[in-house]
Amino acid sequence: MVLVVLGIDALDPELVDSTAHPNLTLDAHRAIETIESEEGGPSTHELWPTIITGLTPPEHGITLDDGVAWENPLLRFGSAAADYLLPSGLQTRLGAWLLNNTEQDAFRIPATYYEEEGLSTVFDGREAAPIGIPNYVVDPDSEDREHSLRRNLGDLFERDLEAKGGHSSTDPALFYEQCLEMSMVRIARARRALRGGRYELVFAYTSGLDLIGHVAYEQPELQDLAYDELDEFVGEVRGDLGDDDELLLVSDHGLQDGVHTDEAMVAGTDEAMVDAIASVVDVRDAIESELDERDHRPTRRATAATGSDSGQSEEVREHLEDLGYM
DSSP: OOEEEEEETTOOTTSOOTTTOHHHHBSEEEEEEOOBOTTSSBOHHHHHHHHHHOOOHHHHOOOOBTTBOOOSHHHHHHHHHHHHHSOHHHHHHHHHHHHHHSOOOTTOOBTHHHHHTTOOOTTTTSOEEEESOTTOBSOTTOOOHHHHHHHTOGGGSEEOTTSTTSEEOSOHHHHHHHHHHHHHHHHHHHHHHHHHTOOSEEEEEEOHHHHHHHHTTSOHHHHHHHHHHHHHHHHHHHHHOOTTOEEEEEOSOEEETTEEESEEEEEESOHHHHHTOSBGGGHHHHHHHHHHHSOOOOOOSSOOOOHHHHHHHHHHHHHHHHHTOO
């Protein structure tokens, strides 16, 4: 048995419909409470650490500083200096400029942070595959196609403090295509981890829906189309499930008119698991209860490669790395 969790950033409970989106609503779905940042509005930077730890942002310590995530090495010094030297409004504009004009990713806190801070996560002691979780980076020296695309969006996605959603794009249609490619990559990685049968928990995250929502305030049809396509992608994961496997969808907040909203959502193939989640802080407990109460020990669907087969597997991995998919 495998529990697959898909973290879909900005999946909004008011924008899904069980008839139009059967795979985004599954057998049960509900709106859940999220947490607003001290800087205003729910923050992706803070909320995924909350979802995997069950702790509020002040408890896990990963918080937003004046609207900008300063934790990456390039921005950390700027934050410390800005606190003493710059008015708050100028700090925000400086942060927006830095994020637009560097290739730094704001969501790359390593997984080692949690152990160093004495924090436990839903992955501890499990045969788990965490895929792309913001601020839980297993290998900071590697990135997949979603990370690469997000880092190199350039003027397709810029912080714009004057824009309705705080972001703008020079080409929303092309931006849409890149965001959907990002989602497809993460969905494909989740499917591969499920099919491999090596894990009891597969937890994959994608930001494509959130990114599209931030620039679709003038073209809402793009956001509508993204929901339709994402429903199809999740349907592919659902089709891979075995009779005893379960699927849970989780969001950190909603997003309408380009702005984060204060409702997140969950959906799942197990109604009891969905019922157990009333807030983003409940997700970890619900996942662990599911894993503890049922046998989710990995059952490999393919025999581990040995000898020359192992060499071929390594060649395949290297080829995927060369193509940018690993």
